[in-house]
Amino acid sequence: MLKPSPAAVHYLLTHFRWLWYVVNNSFLQDTIMRIVLTIRSDLIPSPPTYNTKYGYLNWESYNNISYYTRLLPPVPEDCPLPMGTKGKPVLPDPKVLMERFFKRTKFRPDPQGTNLMFAFMAQHFTHQFFKTDHGVHVGFTKGLGHGVDASQIYGENLMRQLQLRLHEDGKLKYQLVNGEMYPPSVTEVPVHMVYPEGLPAQQRLVIGHEIFGILPGLTVYATIWLREHNRVCDVLKAEHPTWDDEQLFQTSRLIIIGEIINIIIEEYVQQLSGYHLKLKFDPSLLFNVRFQYSNRIALEFCHLYHWHPLMPDSFLIDGDEIPYSQFLYNTSLLMHYGVEKLVDGFSRQPAGQIGGGHNTHEAVLKVTGMVIKESRAARVQPFNEYRKKFNLKPYTSFDEFTDDKDMARGLEELYGDIDALEFYTGVLLEKTRPDGIFGESMVEMGAPFSLKGLMGNPLCSPQYWKPSTFGGETGFDIVKTATLKKLVCLNTKWCPYVDFHVPRNEDEAKPRKPSTEL
Numbered sequence: 001m002l003k004p005s006p007a008a009v010h011y012l013l014t015h016f017r018w019l020w021y022v023v024n025n026s027f028l029q030d031t032i033m034r035i036v037l038t039i040r041s042d043l044i045p046s047p048p049t050y051n052t053k054y055g056y057l058n059w060e061s062y063n064n065i066s067y068y069t070r071l072l073p074p075v076p077e078d079c080p081l082p083m084g085t086k087g088k089p090v091l092p093d094p095k096v097l098m099e100r101f102f103k104r105t106k107f108r109p110d111p112q113g114t115n116l117m118f119a120f121m122a123q124h125f126t127h128q129f130f131k132t133d134h135g136v137h138v139g140f141t142k143g144l145g146h147g148v149d150a151s152q153i154y155g156e157n158l159m160r161q162l163q164l165r166l167h168e169d170g171k172l173k174y175q176l177v178n179g180e181m182y183p184p185s186v187t188e189v190p191v192h193m194v195y196p197e198g199l200p201a202q203q204r205l206v207i208g209h210e211i212f213g214i215l216p217g218l219t220v221y222a223t224i225w226l227r228e229h230n231r232v233c234d235v236l237k238a239e240h241p242t243w244d245d246e247q248l249f250q251t252s253r254l255i256i257i258g259e260i261i262n263i264i265i266e267e268y269v270q271q272l273s274g275y276h277l278k279l280k281f282d283p284s285l286l287f288n289v290r291f292q293y294s295n296r297i298a299l300e301f302c303h304l305y306h307w308h309p310l311m312p313d314s315f316l317i318d319g320d321e322i323p324y325s326q327f328l329y330n331t332s333l334l335m336h337y338g339v340e341k342l343v344d345g346f347s348r349q350p351a352g353q354i355g356g357g358h359n360t361h362e363a364v365l366k367v368t369g370m371v372i373k374e375s376r377a378a379r380v381q382p383f384n385e386y387r388k389k390f391n392l393k394p395y396t397s398f399d400e401f402t403d404d405k406d407m408a409r410g411l412e413e414l415y416g417d418i419d420a421l422e423f424y425t426g427v428l429l430e431k432t433r434p435d436g437i438f439g440e441s442m443v444e445m446g447a448p449f450s451l452k453g454l455m456g457n458p459l460c461s462p463q464y465w466k467p468s469t470f471g472g473e474t475g476f477d478i479v480k481t482a483t484l485k486k487l488v489c490l491n492t493k494w495c496p497y498v499d500f501h502v503p504r505n506e507d508e509a510k511p512r513k514p515s516t517e518l
């Protein structure tokens with residue numbers, strides 16, 4: 001059968017606006033959406049195969065979910081060179097790679113208009129399943145849910161969940177500040193959170209994920225989801241006055257997971273893809289095709305998702321410019337500005353272009369070095385091997401890989417051979433698509449992992465995808481009609497500008513007033 005190249009399919013989906021206008025209004029949309037979902041997720045083996053210890057199928061590798069899985073087995077230990085059979089005997093110093101190719105020279109905004117609201121969603125969303133366990137040998141995870149389980153809201157284990165819960169009407173614990181709901185502090189809920197020494201206990205907010213106090217962008221999402229959970233509990237209680245705390249909690253959690261998947265597919269992936277095809281979250285599209293409702297997070301997915309170039313030079317909120325030094329671990333910013341002004345500021349501020357290099361701010365540059373070192377310890381195979389695995393043509397030269405002549409020469413000098421280029425360096429530095437946030441490989445490799453994880457969730461299976469799972473039609477409807485705007489504006493006093501892209505027209509760009517209605 002004739003197979004169109006990924007580049008041709010991408011061109012078709014991102015051009016011919018008129019054509020997609022017609023498609024988005026017809027039954028063809030479902031067919032194309034089904035094809036997108038199946039072609040992408042068919043690339044991910046399910047059940048999973050290898051891991052960092054095992055390059056062959058075995059029970060331990062399948063059954064021990066403390067491992068991340070791997071799409072390709074590690075470079076065998078008996079290979080003559082670090083990347084197999086090609087390249088130099090010693091890999092480039094990560095510091096040299098960081099300084100020469102990753103470090104930001106001048107902030108380059110994403111040409112697709114992605115904003116900080118998107119960037120913090122990326123971090124908030126992915127950290128429920130990317131939870132590398134640095135306490136043991138490389139390749140292990142603390143995230144045993146291996147997918148969208150909302151553990152960043154409810155905690156990774158039952159002990160933490162029980163401490164975060166109010167044990168009344170299904171709700172989570174909270175504190176009221178000026179009449180508004182915020183996460184409680186460690187004085188009320190004594191669970192482990194990572195904060196710098198000396199930060200007063202009242203400012204140590206408690207969140208499902210122990211590191212989410214680090215950024216106001218994460219605490220604002222934590223606050224919004226906390227309010228949404230408690231709002232959904234009220235809706236369910238009104239429908240089911242006899243339900244106990246447990247059933248209200250459990251059913252609300254399923255609704256929240258459903259809302260997350262919907263918003264991620266229809267708005268977040270939509271923004272990332274740049275497609276004119278309107279992406280649709282409808283699990284029933286897959287009910288008549290062969291599809292496994294299970295997922296295992298892969299190490300390669302975790303590595304490629306290190307999107308630190310998204311981070312700006314400083315943060316702009318309500319006319320103030322806040323440097324990193326005053327932003328990190330500053331939970332008082334959340335109460336000072338309130339959710340509305342933070343969301344408004346983050347939605348208006350451009351995020352950096354992820355691909356192409358030279359765009360990682362100093363404050364996060366060290367993370368680049370960490371992932372490079374980790375990928376070496378895990379013996380991740382070369383970038384070109386992954387290109388082949390995802391049906392992409394391997395690059396034949398550094399000049400084909402990047403249009404930046406200096407970068408091509410520099411990488412050639414350091415790696416010696418295009419077939420020895422490392423996976424992470426490859427996905428991040430590859431030439432970007434015209435006006436794209438990153439290059440071809442990030443899309444063609446990231447999308448399959450992502451869609452398999454989203455649609456492989458049990459909620460999307462025929463057994464779960466029905467009104468009774470969500471407490472009836474009202475709950476099912478909350479899931480099916482979830483949007484980022486509703487998520488924010490049903491839980492705030494006024495409706496700020498809220499989207500995953502910077503304002504695109506004058507109307508969107510207008511300053512919002514505290515009276516704006518949903």
Ligand code: HEM
Nearest residue numbers: 119122123130131132302305306307308310311364367370
């Ligand atoms: C100022 C903002 C940020 C800071 C200070 C920060 C810092 C860090 C640090 C220190 C690590 C741990 C590195 C390691 O131990 O290997 C990390 C991991 C990671 N970061 Fe960020 N980050 C930021 C923003 C982001 C954003 C916007 C994304 C977008 C997706 C992101 C994605 C990741 C991923 C996927 C990991 C790996 C997580 C894991 O394996 O457990 N980060 N980051």
